[in-house]
Amino acid sequence: MPLDVNYAPGGSDEEEEDDEDILNDNRPGPSSRGGKGGSGAGGAAKPNGKGKDPGRHAWEAEYKASWDVVQEDESGSLESAVESLLARGRRKRALMSETPVRRSIIRHLFIILDLSESMNDKDYRPTRFEVILGYLRTYVVEWFDQNPLGQIGIIILRDRLSEVLVPMGGNPQEILSVLSDKRRLEPSGEPSLQNGLVMAKGGMSHLPSTSSLEVLIVFSAISTADPDGSTTIHTVLNDLVTSRIRTNIIALAGEIKICRQISERTGGKFGVALDQDHLKDLLWETIPPPATTVSSSAPTTMNVRSALAAGGKAGGGKAPVGDLMVMGFPIRLPLGGETLCACHGLLKKGGYLCPRCGSKLCDVPTDCEVCGLMVVSSPHLARSFWFLFPVANYGVLGVEDVMSVASSETCFGCDVEFPDVSTIDAGVAQVEDGVSPTGRYRCAKCRSDFCADCDLYIHDTLHTCPGCAQ
Amino acid sequence: MTTAQPTAAEAVYPTTTPPSVLLVIVDIHPLSWSLLASPPPAPPFPVNHAIDLAGASPMTLPDFVTILMVFLNAHLASRWGNEVVVYGATAGRAKLLYPPPPSAVAGPSKPRPNSYRPFQLLDSRIEEGLREMISEEEDRLQSGDTAKLNEPSAMVSALTKALCFINRIVPPSNNTSDITNPNEPLAPGGSGPDRPETRILVINATPGAHVSASSDGQTNGDADGNASAQPTQGNQQRGGYVGLMNCVFAAQKAKVPIDVLSLPPPTIDASPPIFLQQAAHLTEGVYWQWNGRGGLLQYLHAVYLPPASLRHRPFAVPPQDAVGFRAACFCHHKTLDIGFVCSVCLSIFCEPRPVCLMCKTRFPIKSLPTLKTLAANIQSIPIPDTVPPPIIPKGVTPNGPNSVDGTRKGRGAGKTGGGGGGGRGEPIEID
Numbered sequence: 001m002p003l004d005v006n007y008a009p010g011g012s013d014e015e016e017e018d019d020e021d022i023l024n025d026n027r028p029g030p031s032s033r034g035g036k037g038g039s040g041a042g043g044a045a046k047p048n049g050k051g052k053d054p055g056r057h058a059w060e061a062e063y064k065a066s067w068d069v070v071q072e073d074e075s076g077s078l079e080s081a082v083e084s085l086l087a088r089g090r091r092k093r094a095l096m097s098e099t100p101v102r103r104s105i106i107r108h109l110f111i112i113l114d115l116s117e118s119m120n121d122k123d124y125r126p127t128r129f130e131v132i133l134g135y136l137r138t139y140v141v142e143w144f145d146q147n148p149l150g151q152i153g154i155i156i157l158r159d160r161l162s163e164v165l166v167p168m169g170g171n172p173q174e175i176l177s178v179l180s181d182k183r184r185l186e187p188s189g190e191p192s193l194q195n196g197l198v199m200a201k202g203g204m205s206h207l208p209s210t211s212s213l214e215v216l217i218v219f220s221a222i223s224t225a226d227p228d229g230s231t232t233i234h235t236v237l238n239d240l241v242t243s244r245i246r247t248n249i250i251a252l253a254g255e256i257k258i259c260r261q262i263s264e265r266t267g268g269k270f271g272v273a274l275d276q277d278h279l280k281d282l283l284w285e286t287i288p289p290p291a292t293t294v295s296s297s298a299p300t301t302m303n304v305r306s307a308l309a310a311g312g313k314a315g316g317g318k319a320p321v322g323d324l325m326v327m328g329f330p331i332r333l334p335l336g337g338e339t340l341c342a343c344h345g346l347l348k349k350g351g352y353l354c355p356r357c358g359s360k361l362c363d364v365p366t367d368c369e370v371c372g373l374m375v376v377s378s379p380h381l382a383r384s385f386w387f388l389f390p391v392a393n394y395g396v397l398g399v400e401d402v403m404s405v406a407s408s409e410t411c412f413g414c415d416v417e418f419p420d421v422s423t424i425d426a427g428v429a430q431v432e433d434g435v436s437p438t439g440r441y442r443c444a445k446c447r448s449d450f451c452a453d454c455d456l457y458i459h460d461t462l463h464t465c466p467g468c469a470q
Numbered sequence: 471m472t473t474a475q476p477t478a479a480e481a482v483y484p485t486t487t488p489p490s491v492l493l494v495i496v497d498i499h500p501l502s503w504s505l506l507a508s509p510p511p512a513p514p515f516p517v518n519h520a521i522d523l524a525g526a527s528p529m530t531l532p533d534f535v536t537i538l539m540v541f542l543n544a545h546l547a548s549r550w551g552n553e554v555v556v557y558g559a560t561a562g563r564a565k566l567l568y569p570p571p572p573s574a575v576a577g578p579s580k581p582r583p584n585s586y587r588p589f590q591l592l593d594s595r596i597e598e599g600l601r602e603m604i605s606e607e608e609d610r611l612q613s614g615d616t617a618k619l620n621e622p623s624a625m626v627s628a629l630t631k632a633l634c635f636i637n638r639i640v641p642p643s644n645n646t647s648d649i650t651n652p653n654e655p656l657a658p659g660g661s662g663p664d665r666p667e668t669r670i671l672v673i674n675a676t677p678g679a680h681v682s683a684s685s686d687g688q689t690n691g692d693a694d695g696n697a698s699a700q701p702t703q704g705n706q707q708r709g710g711y712v713g714l715m716n717c718v719f720a721a722q723k724a725k726v727p728i729d730v731l732s733l734p735p736p737t738i739d740a741s742p743p744i745f746l747q748q749a750a751h752l753t754e755g756v757y758w759q760w761n762g763r764g765g766l767l768q769y770l771h772a773v774y775l776p777p778a779s780l781r782h783r784p785f786a787v788p789p790q791d792a793v794g795f796r797a798a799c800f801c802h803h804k805t806l807d808i809g810f811v812c813s814v815c816l817s818i819f820c821e822p823r824p825v826c827l828m829c830k831t832r833f834p835i836k837s838l839p840t841l842k843t844l845a846a847n848i849q850s851i852p853i854p855d856t857v858p859p860p861i862i863p864k865g866v867t868p869n870g871p872n873s874v875d876g877t878r879k880g881r882g883a884g885k886t887g888g889g890g891g892g893g894r895g896e897p898i899e900i901d
Contacts, residue, residue, distance in 0.1 A: 413634030
């Protein structure tokens, strides 16, 4: 089968480079079909992966005797030592969270997942397919956590076709349920990068230019089998550049010329995963919005749109320019009768009503088709409010504090009883690494005491102090 | 709301369900209950004859507590291992009523021979706790601490306490282990056979149109003062809305549905408490507004007794109303249809401003006049009845013209709010 006959490099300037690629091509790739892939060369050049400190490998790390850290207590038991270690670790995580965080306005992401036969390779355990699916499931959850207004769609490539597995949407549960159905995702055939990109571009063509359009490709094969015809992958690439779709590509097998080209020209990142951990790092790097925090004048955030306007270069050291946007908060209709929607002109159940013109829209966030108002659902915005009203870290209560001031016997959050102060012997009772010897943590503002579990939960997840909320 | 269209795979009923823990938050705000106990007469011109013919019947707190106890006992009885946790929320305070702290376990003075002991424990302890709370309220009234009495119920505090409690008894399925071990199947629902199901039932008695007593002027000045203050100071006092939303997201993460039963019938409360409604909608809980005509125990049993895993199959939930996804602005706590959002920190304001109050970003001065004219011209179009109210027998379903009517009224208030005028109060904050 002429799987790469169609792959004709567009410009003459690229032919030279391709020649180089072919020179490299006699190296064996990890995939059995690696042989003649036009640009799928360099398959074995694994250490090309970017983004990780290359100088040091896991086996070169300093040897550390973990048992040196643990010390027995008087009774010879390790229990207390282990417990305090655990508490210390959790506490450290809790205390870290006061660093500024960036935030995006609206991101639209298509994940293009290569489901060619090469996904069955066993260089990741148990297979690439299983590993990727597992990572993607956590990735999606994490991504929605950090990008409240974002939407994700998934496209799969197999048998030289591309297929929209999940249309663009903002519901992680839907994506997760699809991703956990392995039977639907059986890898087979060869991937077609071009088909996938065309489909992603088509799927995002209707989106407003204010949102950040992105594609994340997880590419496992080292060749692409694209259709015959006048459009080549290079014309598709030009289209991507003009429509400002940022394309990140993570290759599992090796560096592929066309992939690198696509990601570089569209302002994305290209990476080759060295191992599972590196793969995860590469994936997780794409979660935060594609802009960097700068400038002390902007306290916590950075406007993504201004970064995008700067040409998709991440980290253009410019102070963020704010903008006051008019947004409408719609009314969600119950799933009653079917009515015509303004965006597609189709009869549909449910939907949202634009608060300014009253036209029915299928989904939010979007721009109203009739009056152009940006219609968002307010919970989407509210998801990021905890950045604005963070809960201050709780102070540690020592034994003296508890003894001197009358304090409550139970945790204010979960109403569990605190350990009795009188049983704590003075030797252990020093405040150390932010771990309270009495198991009590006090909010400076409302003077309520909390247990360690609640302290962590409130700062990690809840972001609202039960005492201050009164 | 994902109304489960039963697929072939789901068509099998679950053979067993995990034990479930029901956390009830009862609003016992004295003012709200006095309203409920003496409801205003029905409007002289009923909107819909089929539904609005009868007026609301009075409901007093003791009556309701009796009903609630029967419901809670039914929950305890429906499966071995079921548990009940009750919080009371009153003006600006929330407290755990049941279970009692382990140190205070004395048990009822003498066990009655003819009653199941857990029922008796629960009933006596809840009654005791309620009496304690109400006597504390009376003390506050005696001591002249009336400012606090006008605050709305501390729903957010109760919700945070409930979530902390859930976090303790059902530790999260370890995000860390999920990430480090991606091959572990991410079970939706996180339900093993031994992992208890938790859900929160919020019983709201405070009318949604309740104007919070925290004076607008004070909060306004506070907002301005906050502009100069560090945002890290954790200003939660404005945060009825923010706090509730944070609770909602935490509950979403823990997959805990928040069911809401709103007691004030439409005659008292034309506009539903939209933020609680949003909470129920977002966590896939059930929102239901009592029509004020008795039958509460039946409704509680029919709507709120089945645990979340049985909600859609074999049972059914009442159809949910239209949900207004409106937001409260940060500057005046108004409820908005159309707001002005800072593109940097996503804070919501009800009027155009040159500088963001939260992150101090300067907005382009050029666009300010256009935005101002825009703000002046915001006129909410009354939402047409796109979904015709179903013809239903009296008092069977919660939605219908009442809610649509309420939505309309709410929108009117939102409009004046958006125009910058000090319009009539909307549910400003629920806490």
